[in-house]
Amino acid sequence: MSDVYSTICPGCNFGCGLYIRKNADLAVDFRKSSPANAGKLCRFGVSLPRFFAPVKSTLDGKKITLDNAAKEAAKRILASKDSVAFLSSGNTTCEELLAFQKIAESYLCTGVNFEALPKDTYQTISVGIPYSEIEAAKHIVLFIDPYEQYPLIVRRLLSAKSKGAKITAVWWKDLPLADENIRPNDTSKLTLTKDSLIIADFHPFSDMEQVKNVLSLAKNSGTKITFLKPFANSTGAYILSKDAKQKSLAQLVDDINKGTIKTLFALESDPSVLIPPETLSKLTNLIIQTGQAVPAKANIVIAHEPLYKKKGTLINNEGRMQALGGSGINGLYVLGTIVGAKFDFNELHESVKKAIGITEINEFTVPKYERPGYGAIQAAPKALEAKPVLIDVYNPFTWFNLADDNDFVELNLNTVRALKLLKGGTLKIKSNGNVVEKRFKVAPVQDNILLTGNRFGIEKGIITPVEISR
Numbered sequence: 001m002s003d004v005y006s007t008i009c010p011g012c013n014f015g016c017g018l019y020i021r022k023n024a025d026l027a028v029d030f031r032k033s034s035p036a037n038a039g040k041l042c043r044f045g046v047s048l049p050r051f052f053a054p055v056k057s058t059l060d061g062k063k064i065t066l067d068n069a070a071k072e073a074a075k076r077i078l079a080s081k082d083s084v085a086f087l088s089s090g091n092t093t094c095e096e097l098l099a100f101q102k103i104a105e106s107y108l109c110t111g112v113n114f115e116a117l118p119k120d121t122y123q124t125i126s127v128g129i130p131y132s133e134i135e136a137a138k139h140i141v142l143f144i145d146p147y148e149q150y151p152l153i154v155r156r157l158l159s160a161k162s163k164g165a166k167i168t169a170v171w172w173k174d175l176p177l178a179d180e181n182i183r184p185n186d187t188s189k190l191t192l193t194k195d196s197l198i199i200a201d202f203h204p205f206s207d208m209e210q211v212k213n214v215l216s217l218a219k220n221s222g223t224k225i226t227f228l229k230p231f232a233n234s235t236g237a238y239i240l241s242k243d244a245k246q247k248s249l250a251q252l253v254d255d256i257n258k259g260t261i262k263t264l265f266a267l268e269s270d271p272s273v274l275i276p277p278e279t280l281s282k283l284t285n286l287i288i289q290t291g292q293a294v295p296a297k298a299n300i301v302i303a304h305e306p307l308y309k310k311k312g313t314l315i316n317n318e319g320r321m322q323a324l325g326g327s328g329i330n331g332l333y334v335l336g337t338i339v340g341a342k343f344d345f346n347e348l349h350e351s352v353k354k355a356i357g358i359t360e361i362n363e364f365t366v367p368k369y370e371r372p373g374y375g376a377i378q379a380a381p382k383a384l385e386a387k388p389v390l391i392d393v394y395n396p397f398t399w400f401n402l403a404d405d406n407d408f409v410e411l412n413l414n415t416v417r418a419l420k421l422l423k424g425g426t427l428k429i430k431s432n433g434n435v436v437e438k439r440f441k442v443a444p445v446q447d448n449i450l451l452t453g454n455r456f457g458i459e460k461g462i463i464t465p466v467e468i469s470r
């Protein structure tokens with residue numbers, strides 16, 4: 001006898017619906033009725049049993065009960081007073097995120113840098129447009145690599161193309177589905193009209209000048225723009241915290257380094273993919289509330305049910321509200337223990353619906369969102385110098401530290417010839433005093449660019465200057 005949960009993939013904010021079947025092991029079943037993905041899943045989605053690795057509550061590495069872990073966390077947070085920060089990039093229900101916001105008033109970090117953007121762009125970045133509008137677009141301009149980063153959008157793009165849409169890719173590599181390929185340094189070659197649609201993305205390591213640049217390109221040409229996001233329910237996290245004062249990830253890292261933040265409480269977000277290890281090691285208390293094992297070494301792990309067993313709602317890139325099929329509310333219980341209160345699921349659920357402006361959850365209808373315009377934006381995107389750089393093309397596997405088969409770099413034939421690289425061989429990549437030796441693939445990539453969907457431990461953000469040799 002198995003338990004079957006109708007749920008949403010936590011791999012990114014695309015919002016793919018699926019079933020998780022639980023016997024002795026977990027298995028994934030396709031849910032064809034899911035409006036976001038019509039049953040299809042990317043390779044991360046089909047690998048979900050790996051993501052949901054079991055986790056136990058611990059205190060300094062020793063097993064304890066959930067209750068005791070939550071109480072100890074509450075004690076340490078209280079003792080830390082003004083030196084505690086709260087981090088959540090989404091990855092959990094709207095109801096938990098609303099409760100989290102109440103306890104995180106003193107220092108809330110959603111992992112992204114809204115501080116660097118004009119307030120009037122907040123809604124445009126937070127909520128995207130329905131995928132059906134992507135399929136109906138006449139000209140689509142991609143500032144992402146859909147195959148690598150948001151694979152389920154590819155079928156929407158192909159559908160638009162089959163109806164006559166032109167696709168322009170503004171990327172470091174020629175993309176097979178694009179009719180026109182423009183390099184990110186050459187956006188002056190881009191022709192945008194009111195019939196165009198820009199697809200960009202927004203995440204903790206976004207280059208904010210580049211985000212401003214795409215907003216400005218859209219503003220100046222009257223082009224529609226939509227942002228995709230890498231964490232499940234990032235849209236919910238941003239909408240629900242739109243009036244909250246938020247700190248950026250850079251600020252959080254800075255404050256930990258300075259010693260003004262000594263305790264970090266992370267809700268369903270693995271700090272080790274966001275914060276450098278040398279910074280994390282400066283914390284007195286790292287407390288992680290989670291539903292699955294994470295690599296970060298925490299002083300306290302408060303382990304409760306995984307996402308597929310939770311009760312509550314998520315919001316995807318389109319703004320579509322999606323209900324999870326579980327009944328677990330231990331996450332709310334823990335958050336209540338932290339703050340010395342009792343959170344009521346139904347009350348929070350009603351508040352979530354009110355914040356979105358709906359009376360019932362229906363995944364087949366995208367709620368109507370206000371899409372206010374925004375003012376003129378000055379952007380100064382930095383052009384890449386003519387030196388080799390390693391570009392980390394993040395994807396669901398990268399964010400969640402899961403082993404993947406992306407352990408290679410892509411580079412073009414000019415670079416291969418210049419370095420006299422041997423077919424089937426490797427190249428050495430040096431940065432920040434570290435050297436890694438990696439396999440390579442020849443691809444139609446811009447000169448001096450190495451693209452990878454993996455992390456090699458030598459990166460400084462998304463774009464890292466490197467030295468390369470045979």
Ligand code: SF4
Binds near residue numbers: 009010011013037042
């Ligand atoms: S990682 Fe994203 S695109 Fe892939 S199955 Fe999950 S939600 Fe869908």
